[in-house]
Amino acid sequence: MQEKKIICTVCPIGCTIAVKGEGGKILSIEGHTCKRGEEYSANEFLHPVRILTSTVRLKGSDMPLMPVRSNKPLPRESLFDCMEEIKKTEAKVPVRCMDVIIKDILGTGIDIVATGNAE
Amino acid sequence: MHNIQCDVAIIGGGPAGLAAAVSAKKQGAQKVLIIERDTALGGILQQCIHPGFGLTYYNEELTGPEYYGRFIKQAESLGIESLLDTMVLEVQPTGKIICVNSKYGITYVDAKSVVLAMGCRERTRANIQIPGTRPAGIYTAGAAQRLINRQNEMVGREIVILGSGDIGMIMARRLTLEGAHVVAVVEIMNYLAGLTRNRVQCLDDYDIPLLLSHTVTRIVGNERVEGVYVAQVDENKRPIGETEEFYPCDTLLLSVGLIPENELSRATDIEISAVTNGPVVNQFMQTSNPAVFACGNVVHVNDLVDNVTLESEIAGREAARYAMGSFPQVKRRISLETGNNVRYLCPHLLDIADMDEQITLYFRVLAPEHNVTITAKSGDAVLYKKKAVKVNPGEMEHVTFKTSEIPASSDCVRVDVTKEV
Numbered sequence: 001m002q003e004k005k006i007i008c009t010v011c012p013i014g015c016t017i018a019v020k021g022e023g024g025k026i027l028s029i030e031g032h033t034c035k036r037g038e039e040y041s042a043n044e045f046l047h048p049v050r051i052l053t054s055t056v057r058l059k060g061s062d063m064p065l066m067p068v069r070s071n072k073p074l075p076r077e078s079l080f081d082c083m084e085e086i087k088k089t090e091a092k093v094p095v096r097c098m099d100v101i102i103k104d105i106l107g108t109g110i111d112i113v114a115t116g117n118a119e
Numbered sequence: 120m121h122n123i124q125c126d127v128a129i130i131g132g133g134p135a136g137l138a139a140a141v142s143a144k145k146q147g148a149q150k151v152l153i154i155e156r157d158t159a160l161g162g163i164l165q166q167c168i169h170p171g172f173g174l175t176y177y178n179e180e181l182t183g184p185e186y187y188g189r190f191i192k193q194a195e196s197l198g199i200e201s202l203l204d205t206m207v208l209e210v211q212p213t214g215k216i217i218c219v220n221s222k223y224g225i226t227y228v229d230a231k232s233v234v235l236a237m238g239c240r241e242r243t244r245a246n247i248q249i250p251g252t253r254p255a256g257i258y259t260a261g262a263a264q265r266l267i268n269r270q271n272e273m274v275g276r277e278i279v280i281l282g283s284g285d286i287g288m289i290m291a292r293r294l295t296l297e298g299a300h301v302v303a304v305v306e307i308m309n310y311l312a313g314l315t316r317n318r319v320q321c322l323d324d325y326d327i328p329l330l331l332s333h334t335v336t337r338i339v340g341n342e343r344v345e346g347v348y349v350a351q352v353d354e355n356k357r358p359i360g361e362t363e364e365f366y367p368c369d370t371l372l373l374s375v376g377l378i379p380e381n382e383l384s385r386a387t388d389i390e391i392s393a394v395t396n397g398p399v400v401n402q403f404m405q406t407s408n409p410a411v412f413a414c415g416n417v418v419h420v421n422d423l424v425d426n427v428t429l430e431s432e433i434a435g436r437e438a439a440r441y442a443m444g445s446f447p448q449v450k451r452r453i454s455l456e457t458g459n460n461v462r463y464l465c466p467h468l469l470d471i472a473d474m475d476e477q478i479t480l481y482f483r484v485l486a487p488e489h490n491v492t493i494t495a496k497s498g499d500a501v502l503y504k505k506k507a508v509k510v511n512p513g514e515m516e517h518v519t520f521k522t523s524e525i526p527a528s529s530d531c532v533r534v535d536v537t538k539e540v
Contacts (some may be wrong), residue, residue: 009316067168
């Protein structure tokens with residue numbers, strides 16, 4: 001059996017939630033004070049995900065960089081591999097917010113999109 | 120010499136200035152002008168490429184550029200004008216603004232009302248007087264953030280961060296993702312300065328050690344930083360000599376607090392609060408000069424841009440009313456008193472007119488506490504009462520009530536945060 005202490009980030013209270021589980025199944029959740037906290041801690045226990053934000057080099061603009069993000073949260077363990085892909089990438093003007101910069105990064109089904117605008 | 124006439128002039132084109140401008144225009148002000156010293160609007164959010172913005176205002180999680188992008192879109196469609204690359208030199212008590220840019224030279228802006236939205240700046244090494252040499256490699260966290268996120272310049276490889284403020288923690292993650300090694304985040308207080316979610320997602324996720332009750336005692340290095348000495352501190356925040364340890368590093372980032380940028384406000388002779396270091400404002404975000412309003416981090420340092428937007432919308436709306444001559448007639452003044460475990464209240468006072476208003480007072484506690492009751496009282500009347508599981512100086516709290524609930528016999532509202540027994 002595995003036990004993890006998870007600090008909830010759903011709201012500023014920041015409950016410390018103890019989750020016990022085994023083989024991808026949750027056995028118990030303790031310490032949460034709301035439904036959203038229960039859901040959050042279960043997800044954090046089973047498969048933590050994070051929005052990844054970074055920048056890519058931008059060609060044809062005074063701005064050297066274009067800020068980017070993953071359009072959905074990525075598996076936490078894939079973030080460094082995704083960063084390697086992002087480092088290799090260049091964007092060219094014009095770029096509009098939400099333009100896809102890297103489609104389906106590392107086969108995750110998640111896109112890296114622009115968060116800024118450049119003419 | 121160049122002259123511009125406008126209804127509402129807004130100094131600063133960051134999130135506060137943008138929200139104030141949009142709100143002033145929507146309220147009916149004809150000509151709204153933003154004066155900004157940078158070459159683009161957006162302020163600090165231009166370098167805040169991380170997510171976490173808009174959770175309360177838009178009910179979705181946006182990055183900084185997405186958040187201000189929405190306001191720029193609105194500002195453009197509403198026909199709000201802006202004067203970029205322009206430095207304001209003086210705001211005269213009459214509302215006349217003297218500014219300068221390379222296109223027009225000295226420019227006079229004649230406004231019926233002015234909104235101060237200059238934001239804040241970071242405290243530096245000089246502000247906290249860290250002993251040692253003066254090598255390259257010492258940055259404020261925000262300066263490093265600008266270099267990395269906007270200018271494509273890496274600041275170092277082995278990093279120590281002093282201060283557990285949000286920018287410091289966010290930079291710890293950003294530097295790690297960019298291939299640097301963050302040795303530790305060092306915090307002099309015995310609690311986190313920033314938001315818990317940043318501790319989880321920026322430090323814990325990357326196994327970056329957080330040293331509470333520690334500080335940097337000395338910087339070593341001639342040309343470049345070679346390391347820093349870190350020591351534990353006692354209850355009076357004095358370093359304990361025998362705990363001092365050397366941390367080799369090439370870069371020291373400082374995330375040690377923000378100071379509202381009020382040189383202009385001070386020079387225009389408006390009242391400044393000694394606690395928040397920003398203008399004293401009423402619930403209309405109006406300063407002691409009736410034609411001058413203020414909002415955002417120039418008033419008090421916020422942790423969430425969502426709150427900046429809300430108070431800036433009030434400032435913009437009321438500045439527009441003032442400019443159009445429809446500003447409410449004030450009948451009486453209510454003072455606001457900081458009670459137990461309350462560091463400050465913003466707004467600082469209430470000017471009551473002939474209308475029932477919903478008031479939100481924002482505040483920070485002095486010290487972290489669990490299981491507390493937050494109350495707002497006026498005379499015998501309890502205006503607000505709510506239990507909170509946890510309060511922390513790093514996370515802003517608020518109370519709300521209606522002005523009609525303040526007894527006629529009372530001229531004061533007091534906010535307390537008391538531990539439940």
